[in-house]
Amino acid sequence: xxxxxxxxxxxxxxxxxxxxxxxxxxxxxxxxxxxxxxxxxxxxxxxxxxxxxxxxxxxxxxxxxxxxxxxxxxxxxxxxxxxxxxxxxxxxxxxxxxxxxxxxxxxxxxxxxxxxxxxxxxxxxxxxxxxxxxxxxxxxxxxxxxxxxxxxxxxxxxxxxxxxxxxxxxxxxxxxxxxxxxxxxxxxxxxxxxxxxxxxxxxxxxxxxxxxxxxxxxxxxxxxxxxxxxxxxxx
Amino acid sequence: xxxxxxxxxxxxxxxxxxxxxxxxxxxxxxxxxxxxxxxxxxxxxxxxxxxxxxxxxxxxxxxxxxxxxxxxxxxxxxxxxxxxxxxxxxxxxxxxxxxxxxxxxxxxxxxxx
Numbered sequence: 001x002x003x004x005x006x007x008x009x010x011x012x013x014x015x016x017x018x019x020x021x022x023x024x025x026x027x028x029x030x031x032x033x034x035x036x037x038x039x040x041x042x043x044x045x046x047x048x049x050x051x052x053x054x055x056x057x058x059x060x061x062x063x064x065x066x067x068x069x070x071x072x073x074x075x076x077x078x079x080x081x082x083x084x085x086x087x088x089x090x091x092x093x094x095x096x097x098x099x100x101x102x103x104x105x106x107x108x109x110x111x112x113x114x115x116x117x118x119x120x121x122x123x124x125x126x127x128x129x130x131x132x133x134x135x136x137x138x139x140x141x142x143x144x145x146x147x148x149x150x151x152x153x154x155x156x157x158x159x160x161x162x163x164x165x166x167x168x169x170x171x172x173x174x175x176x177x178x179x180x181x182x183x184x185x186x187x188x189x190x191x192x193x194x195x196x197x198x199x200x201x202x203x204x205x206x207x208x209x210x211x212x213x214x215x216x217x218x219x220x221x222x223x224x225x226x227x228x229x230x231x232x233x234x235x
Numbered sequence: 236x237x238x239x240x241x242x243x244x245x246x247x248x249x250x251x252x253x254x255x256x257x258x259x260x261x262x263x264x265x266x267x268x269x270x271x272x273x274x275x276x277x278x279x280x281x282x283x284x285x286x287x288x289x290x291x292x293x294x295x296x297x298x299x300x301x302x303x304x305x306x307x308x309x310x311x312x313x314x315x316x317x318x319x320x321x322x323x324x325x326x327x328x329x330x331x332x333x334x335x336x337x338x339x340x341x342x343x344x345x346x347x348x
Contacts, residue, residue, distance in 0.1 A: 028262065028285060028311045035263040036281070038306070059280035067286040071293065 002048040008033065014061045016149060019076060020069030023149055029058060082155060089168045094134045096172050100179040102126035102206065106199050107187040116198040123206035131214075238277050246277070247287050249330060252315065252323040255297060259314040261304075262288065288313055296322050 008030060015026045036054035037047075045053070058064070069076060105126040106119050114122065142148040154160035191199060238246075254260060254268050265288075266281055291297045296319035304310040315323070 025285060025289075027309070029282060031261075031308060031310050032263045032281065032285075034308060035306075057281045059282040063280075064282040067283055068289075071286045071289045 002046070002051075004037070004047045004051060007048075007051050011055055015064065018061055018065030018068075019079070020065035020067075020072060022068070022072055022075055023153060025068050025072070029064075033058060079152065082152060086151075086164075089165070089172075090134075090138070093168055093172050093175070094131055096175040096179060097134065098127040098130040100175050100183055101130045103179060103183045103187070103203065106203060107183065107191060110187075110191045110195045110199045116202050119199055119202035120205045123203050124209060127206065127210055236276060238273070243277055243279065247279075247284075248291065249323065249326040250277075251284075251287060251291065252296065252319055252326065255313055255315040256320060256323055259312050261310050261312050265313075291319070295319075 011033070012026055012030060015021050015029070016023065033054050036057065037050045040050040040053055041047075102123045106123045109119055109122045142151070151164065155164050187196065187199065250269055250272070251265060254265050254272075260268070262281075262284055266279060266284055269277055269279065288297065288299070292299055292313070296316060298314050298316050299311050300314070301309055301311050
């Protein structure tokens with residue numbers, strides 16, 4: 001059974017994914033689409049037929065986006081810069097979180113008596129798990145869940161932008177505070193001096209490997225996720 | 236006979252401005268009006284009207300506002316601004332000039348048709 005609202009939602013999504021169209025543009029065209037559907041319904045067409053005719057008359061997503069992109073050039077650059085800045089902030093947060101989580105895990109492992117080899121593994125695994133976890137959440141929320149547009153809409157309001165940026169900065173500060181003061185003080189008090197030296201050594205090894213692996217991983221991701229030229233799809 | 240693509244693109248701005256000079260309107264109604272005015276011969280791909288409207292708004296010729304329509308759905312209405320009315324006047328004299336130049340030149344050579 002054809003569900004008109006579902007079809008319109010799918011159509012909206014295909015337009016929203018095009019970089020040239022802003023949310024307000026898509027909303028305006030949806031209002032047009034629904035006017036057209038109502039008009040065609042009066043001519044005794046089925047929902048599916050009205051939807052097909054109406055979307056055909058509006059034009060295909062790629063060429064619409066190309067026209068909108070010409071008008072929205074400034075907004076498009078704002079959008080790109082927003083995501084670059086958001087990416088940098090989130091990366092700083094992930095890095096800081098990974099640092100504190102790995103330090104906490106290594107301290108716990110040192111107390112329970114792991115050797116320096118084991119500590120290196122623990123430090124590395126804790127970092128990888130934190131990064132992986134945050135990336136997984138971001139992927140679920142932004143790419144699959146479609147929250148990206150909501151974040152952007154929130155950031156478009158002045159207080160929303162302050163809230164978002166402020167929230168991330170507070171989280172970075174908080175985890176930095178834990179990383180620099182709380183966890184090291186706990187480690188000093190709880191771990192014997194010799195073990196503490198092992199801990200520091202293995203933390204260095206782990207972060208050395210890490211600082212080589214992360215740029216490599218990001219480079220691979222960038223190559224994998226690079227944008228395709230939209231104009232060539234389906235033409 | 237359909238109008239060529241270039242001419243459709245060139246006439247979009249004066250058409251939109253003239254329609255809005257008769258009172259505020261929204262995308263769907265503007266397209267319907269263009270169809271009526273040209274007896275269906277000016278064929279726009281409906282979606283292409285919106286970038287045209289937005290460009291006119293950027294240039295300060297028209298003004299838009301989201302409102303709830305009589306159908307209960309949100310709709311974006313456009314209104315002509317003073318600068319737009321001036322632009323329309325300029326466009327009118329340009330189109331009349333082009334038209335009269337063409338007409339005169341065709342009157343000089345009646346055997347062409």
